[in-house]
Amino acid sequence: AAPRTVLLTGAAGGLGSLMRGLLPAYGYDLRLFDVTPIEGEPDAITADLADKDALREAVRGVDAIIHLAGISLEAPFEKILRSNIEGTYNLYEAAREEGVRRVVFASSNHAVGFTPRPRAGEQPILVQTPRRPDTYYGLSKAFGEDLAQFYWDKFGLETVSVRIGSCFMEPTSVRMLSVWMSPGDGARLFHAALTAPDVGHTVVYGSSANTRLWWDLSSARALGYEPRDDSEGYAEKLIAEHGELDDANPDHAYLGGHFCTNPPIWPH
Numbered sequence: 001a002a003p004r005t006v007l008l009t010g011a012a013g014g015l016g017s018l019m020r021g022l023l024p025a026y027g028y029d030l031r032l033f034d035v036t037p038i039e040g041e042p043d044a045i046t047a048d049l050a051d052k053d054a055l056r057e058a059v060r061g062v063d064a065i066i067h068l069a070g071i072s073l074e075a076p077f078e079k080i081l082r083s084n085i086e087g088t089y090n091l092y093e094a095a096r097e098e099g100v101r102r103v104v105f106a107s108s109n110h111a112v113g114f115t116p117r118p119r120a121g122e123q124p125i126l127v128q129t130p131r132r133p134d135t136y137y138g139l140s141k142a143f144g145e146d147l148a149q150f151y152w153d154k155f156g157l158e159t160v161s162v163r164i165g166s167c168f169m170e171p172t173s174v175r176m177l178s179v180w181m182s183p184g185d186g187a188r189l190f191h192a193a194l195t196a197p198d199v200g201h202t203v204v205y206g207s208s209a210n211t212r213l214w215w216d217l218s219s220a221r222a223l224g225y226e227p228r229d230d231s232e233g234y235a236e237k238l239i240a241e242h243g244e245l246d247d248a249n250p251d252h253a254y255l256g257g258h259f260c261t262n263p264p265i266w267p268h
């Protein structure tokens, strides 16, 4: 049966807030979880991913989980370790113990951020490309994808790992023209990831059908995802403002953009 009750972790964040607005129209009854309280949502669970009892209670009885909670940018390793690595492990353990069948995991393009961006005429990046994290943050997403594969192989818990590009209301850089996922397409992709049959562990890229797309969307489309948006309408304005991507600029050389170069070494 199609999932109905879905736990949304990271519900207070940027993407979580967008999805809180869009996913109920698909018929989901969302249970919200975040360490940050959410105004106007008295039923939201306010807890940390380190709190195993709270997690166990949060996942009890849900049909599926959309796991967005975690640090969403580069940070010192110890913080990434706690929220993204241990936190994601804690979530999967709770899901396994409570018999939840499927997780949609917010992975990131930064799990493969040091992959050179395709130049004109080159093939798009496939989901099978070797992982090349560009940050401790990206490393934690690579861990999450491995964790998801392990929980499928070992315990039969399914995951769709979505290597999200940039999901914001509008693209705000020339790089984002290639990796942007409109919020509407984000909701369409999460819905497809929740409802496609027999996903095992499937890795997909998460973006709109951008004219300047850098990666291959076929594994996302195979779930039934049909993107409707394209960033191209923003291209003229963004290029006039920032110029075209420069092949000699290391910030522009890789899929992960400035995550690859900044900070060069995080000060501990």
Ligand code: NAI
Pocket: 009, 010, 011, 012, 013, 014, 015, 016, 033, 034, 035, 036, 047, 048, 049, 050, 067, 068, 069, 070, 071, 072, 073, 082, 083, 087, 106, 107, 108, 109, 163, 164, 165, 166, 167, 168
């Ligand atoms: P965000 O930083 O706005 O939201 C993350 C939320 O997670 C916050 O509300 C925060 O309070 C919560 N959180 C952090 N640590 C937690 C912990 N230990 N326990 C409980 N809650 C915790 O990030 P955003 O943009 O909404 O991203 C959501 C997810 O999607 C993240 O996992 C991020 O890595 C991933 N992602 C997002 C992209 C985007 O374009 N927005 C691109 C690629 C990946």
Ligand code: 15L
Pocket: 072, 073, 108, 109, 110, 164, 165, 166, 167, 256
């Ligand atoms: C991410 O993984 C971040 O969570 C998001 O804030 C954006 O920076 C995005 O990648 C991106 O690559 O633009």
